[in-house]
Amino acid sequence: MTLLAINFDNLHQILSSLYEKMIPLCSDMIGVSKGIAGLGALFYVAYRVWKSLASAEPIDVFPLLRPFAIGLCIMFFPTLVLGTINSVMSPVVQGAHGILESQIENVDALQQQRDQLEYDARVREGKAWVVDDEVYEQKMSELGIRQLGTKLSMWWEHAMYQLKSWWRELVTDFFELIYNAAGLTIDTLRTFFLVVLAILGPLSFALSIYDGFQSTLTNWISRYIATYLWLPVSDIFSAVLSKIRALMLETDISLLQDPGYIPDGSNGVYIIFLIIGIIGYFSVPTVAEWIIQSGGGASGAMGGINKAGAFGAGVVGGVAGNAIGKMFSRKGGGKNKNSGGGDNSGSGSPDGFNYATGGSSSNGYGSQ
Numbered sequence: 001m002t003l004l005a006i007n008f009d010n011l012h013q014i015l016s017s018l019y020e021k022m023i024p025l026c027s028d029m030i031g032v033s034k035g036i037a038g039l040g041a042l043f044y045v046a047y048r049v050w051k052s053l054a055s056a057e058p059i060d061v062f063p064l065l066r067p068f069a070i071g072l073c074i075m076f077f078p079t080l081v082l083g084t085i086n087s088v089m090s091p092v093v094q095g096a097h098g099i100l101e102s103q104i105e106n107v108d109a110l111q112q113q114r115d116q117l118e119y120d121a122r123v124r125e126g127k128a129w130v131v132d133d134e135v136y137e138q139k140m141s142e143l144g145i146r147q148l149g150t151k152l153s154m155w156w157e158h159a160m161y162q163l164k165s166w167w168r169e170l171v172t173d174f175f176e177l178i179y180n181a182a183g184l185t186i187d188t189l190r191t192f193f194l195v196v197l198a199i200l201g202p203l204s205f206a207l208s209i210y211d212g213f214q215s216t217l218t219n220w221i222s223r224y225i226a227t228y229l230w231l232p233v234s235d236i237f238s239a240v241l242s243k244i245r246a247l248m249l250e251t252d253i254s255l256l257q258d259p260g261y262i263p264d265g266s267n268g269v270y271i272i273f274l275i276i277g278i279i280g281y282f283s284v285p286t287v288a289e290w291i292i293q294s295g296g297g298a299s300g301a302m303g304g305i306n307k308a309g310a311f312g313a314g315v316v317g318g319v320a321g322n323a324i325g326k327m328f329s330r331k332g333g334g335k336n337k338n339s340g341g342g343d344n345s346g347s348g349s350p351d352g353f354n355y356a357t358g359g360s361s362s363n364g365y366g367s368q
Contacts, residue, residue: 033202040209041067096232103242110249117256175274182281190230229288
């Protein structure tokens, strides 16, 4: 069950193709920028030549080549400027995405192993019918009319397990949706900023020829690179969260391998990490500017979104935590060795009863 069947990978690919299709629009600004750059080059060269002649000094030709080099960049802006920067930064993006993919593959393998171990634990408990609908139907059909009380008890336990599993999965899917939406928001803003910088880039280059605006050139380059780095920084952040999930799954597996351990799962800690991920995504622009200083332009524009994201995550986290707490408080926090709270979705951590030791054992981790 999923809250909404949305393929976020396709949406990220759409944003990538959008950038490639919008890049040719910068050619519309090249004509205007060439005129501004030509006028700026005239003033730039004339002023320095006149100053050298008035001071009876030799003319230094090398600084006079600057406006012509910038004009050359403007004429071939999509290929010479954008193509060079994108080609240099592309391996960084691919490397960060490769790290993320390796972690996701590891998590998927651990998740399957954990799901099987949890099901085996239910079978050892003698209550496979709680988690398996086919076994449940078979058990109910084997009971006669005189065992109505047993059938009613089994029905109630099975229904409560299904209800709790449905609620946990609903809450988890909701937070996973918000988590993926936060990543998509960062990617959308990144694409928007890159498109604006690319289309108006020739104008920034042309203005940098004029005295007093020379920093425009370095500011444009640094901001474009910093914004371009949002994607690899976001992938590295996702890889860190995936690694945390993998470590939690490994802890779950080590507990479930104990023959005397009966799981009674909860996905509260996993939801906490999703909330952390939602807030953490909006720190990506700041981290990108730690790599290359861009004057705070992009991170400053993200200030309001950072506050809104943190506030929204706090609100939904409080609401979900309150709802989950009320639900599980009816049965002593959901820790009942008979009914069990674990589900085969594998989104919670084992938190149950160990018959070998006679006590409950729980770890402070959750898993996706």
